Amino acid sequence: MTRSIKIFGTFGPTLHTREQIIDMIELGMNGIRLNCSHVSLVDAKEWIDALHEAMEITKKHVELVVDLKGPEIRVLHLKEKIRILPGEMIKIEETFDLPALVKEKIDYQDQLQVDDGKLLFEVKKKDEEGILLETIRGGTLYPHKSVAIEGKEIVLPPLCQDDIETIKHISEFGVEGVLMPFVRSERDLIDLKETLDRFQCPVKIYGKIESRQGVENIRSLLPYMDEVVIARGDLGNAVGLCSLPIAQHEIETICHKTNKPYMIVTQLLEMVSLKGIPSRAEVDDIFYAIYQGASSIMLTGEVANSKYAKEAMRILCEVSENTLQYKYKET
Template identity: 30%
Template sequence: MLILNRTKIIATVGPACLKRSILKKMVTNGTNVFRVNMSHGSQEDKKEIIQQLKRLEMPNGERPCIIADLAGPKIRVRKVVPGFETKKGETVLISSSGQANKNTIVVSKGIKFPRVKKGASIKINDGRIQLKVDQRGSQTLLQCITTIGGKIETGKGVNFPGITLKLPALTAQDRKDLKLAIAEEVDWIALSFVRSAKDKVDIDRILKRAKVNIPIIAKIEKWEALQDLEAIINQFDAVMVARGDLGVETPPEQVPLAQKKIIKQANKMGKPVIIATQMLESMVNEPVPTRAEVSDIANAIFDGADALMVTGETAIGIHPIEVVRVLKKVILETEHTIDFDTVRQPIGRQSTADAISHATCQVAQDLSADCIVTMTHSGSTALMISRYRPNGRVVALTPVERTCRQLAMVWGISPFRIKEYKRTEDIPAIVEQKLLAKRVIRIGRKYIITGGVPVGVPGTTNYLSIQTV
């Protein structure tokens, strides 16, 4: 049976939902993809979580799509004296070396401050505490004045909006986690704190050496990323609007505009886009969402998000199943009001594949076809159809197990695995058998097939065929 929501649900796994019975109910209630936050736990802990997810079964008979979310070069308070509290107007030293004392907070090792202007802002603990740079003492020391005070604890995040820092795209811990993710055959990898398109170079090199092809999601949460947005979306396989850190790195009132801009650009370029952070934050403790949260979810869907991701709501919240249930309800109710055929964007690149994909959606609309079926090995045909947001259902049939799982994250795609096929002439019979077996379509109804010839060559979408069951 098809998963009805076009906008996909990504749930983060954590202590609140690690029981198999809870995970199964999350699947039943609409979870399409699971995220493993690689920031927490030992290598063994993370391995066990991934393996536990791999033992689940999704409605299409496959194991779940899994995202390994790398921690990235997050700057945190490394050392601070117990009970440290700063008040407005007090002087505080920020150092990346040495020891903490009554005036000094020590942040992550190796951070250098090459060019910092007086008056630049520093935010601690998601902006709850704010400092203003008074002067640069050295490449590892800043003297600051407190503008918003409070208690500072070890482990809290530190953001430097507007300040360019020399940081690696991958930390030593990320490299260990990436090795684990490759070994455990995760389906997507999310790269945190992406600043430019060049940040993909290191991870590409590692994947190439390992002889694997795992798509990479760029998490947009740094102010620098907004300056290189088009190149980042072009270079990466998908993007995520990580509104937590983005709302600290940029003024909060600019985050909704940035979100809309990122979604629009990703839609235009045919790349999946995920909206994350505080989708249903109140449900960490409460059994029902706020009206503002429901509006936030609906607006992300109206804007064109491929997927919505919950984090603490399912990882540590006390209502993980209800969170998924609420999310799916809002998605279905919102999508029901949208006539996707009236919001279809114009054709993208002037290529045969794009022209065929756009035409397929138009033909399906003109003939009121029940569904579009994409025959795909790499997933590229399904991605192109998704880009044009057809009103009807989109079924992706692939003989490649990993492709089947990866497509679970893409807007509107219901992926199923089929046996390997060699000849184009075999396709109609294979498709009809699968559609009837999964009760996707009824006898006498029309559907459209699109794919590429010769069979099995990625990126060769070049035909469409109108069929009747």
């Protein structure tokens, strides 16, 4: 049993300056993720320099991890956020675009989940003129958001060309871990390991479990990863929100039995982003995550893009500390 927990933040518009990073380190953040779906490692050089300066000033170490693009499917050709209202009709390639394979696979009446299902569209027409969607659940759509077709699996190679570029620069930027998105089979992780070895990058491998296949194959995947990431955003899309707690519990149980470290991520403190205070359910979620044995926990949008970024980290660190003190006083 570990008596400490790794607390990760995510780089983004509200977490990248030296001062912002120092604030987070002082609150207790000891890991940070760069999501390469939004920015390349090379383009994030200033942010990473700021991280190294912050470590130097605070004399504290922060583990830098990169989250690869992997086979994840995202919204294309959207430069700025847009507001989409329920009932609004959207023509693909006009308002935004989708990867070719998604356009090929999507059919009449399919449900298209965007941004982990925050926005939902139904296909009303697909013909030689294009694809027409009706907005079922509207909201603000930001660039590069995740896309999934309910009930359909779209198979892409595990690493894209941008991922190879990222891996080439890992050593030069002091990256210590790589998050592999949408791990489905051992082959995905073997490919990643071979690529890391080819560029002599002895980094930790974090496998993100965020598909049905990932959950089904979890036992055979474990030997190929150092830590499991229970990526509840996309996993919630894949298994359905009402089954997400069961999927999380299944993964946790296997990790406990095999002594495999695991991280819990996504919407830990979503209400803090919206209102500045957490819900009771959120602080409970963090307590149980840590009490039951998560080795790491990660904030995403709550710190990457929120006016309450510091508050979110403060709450996460305080609940974590309280939980660890309680847990080890008991034993």
